[in-house]
Amino acid sequence: SQKIEQNSEALNIQEGKTATLTCNYTNYSPAYLQWYRQDPGRGPVFLLLIRENEKEKRKERLKVTFDTTLKQSLFHITASQPADSATYLCALDTGGYNKLIFGAGTRLAVHP
């Protein structure tokens, strides 16, 4: 069956360190993979999109990698700050206007 897996346990890191979140999927062939941030009581906010033919994408302190052989994406936040504390969701897009399939998210807590 099709699955998207993100670490269910919260990730706790010290301010200034790099946070790395993992998204693994099975039985999908996504055209794109997207990452979202969700704060408590709010809707998800789009962060980054990476296409199947891209290995890496960067935006300011954020970096996403996409390995279609391993069926995995890694999401990095460098020089993390307490304001980065949130839940981060990955989502698969099979292209066109097909639906996005979301992972359950990983909660990140950055401590001062």
Next chain:
Amino acid sequence: SAVISQKPSRDICQRGTSLTIQCQVDSQVTMMFWYRQQPGQSLTLIATANQGSEATYESGFVIDKFPISRPNLTFSTLTVSNMSPEDSSIYLCSERRGAWNEQFFGPGTRLTVL
């Protein structure tokens, strides 16, 4: 980015009643999406709403329980019918735009059914 508003932001309802959630977007869009997010869970797509046609429902969701209207290109409603406590959830509307179909979400409607 998109501006999406939802009303109400939250509600507490009695079992057996119905609630209609409104979603307004700031520009015309072809497709709008309704998601549910149960406590501690990820987002689950309920249905896709195209203007001028019937909504397309995902497995496990039916029109009688979650009727959707899409009267124009900037507005949609989702009704949660004959509610039970299991319907307690956050309901989010969403639309996609941009070169790579980035998805934008409304702030959500937090529903509690007693």
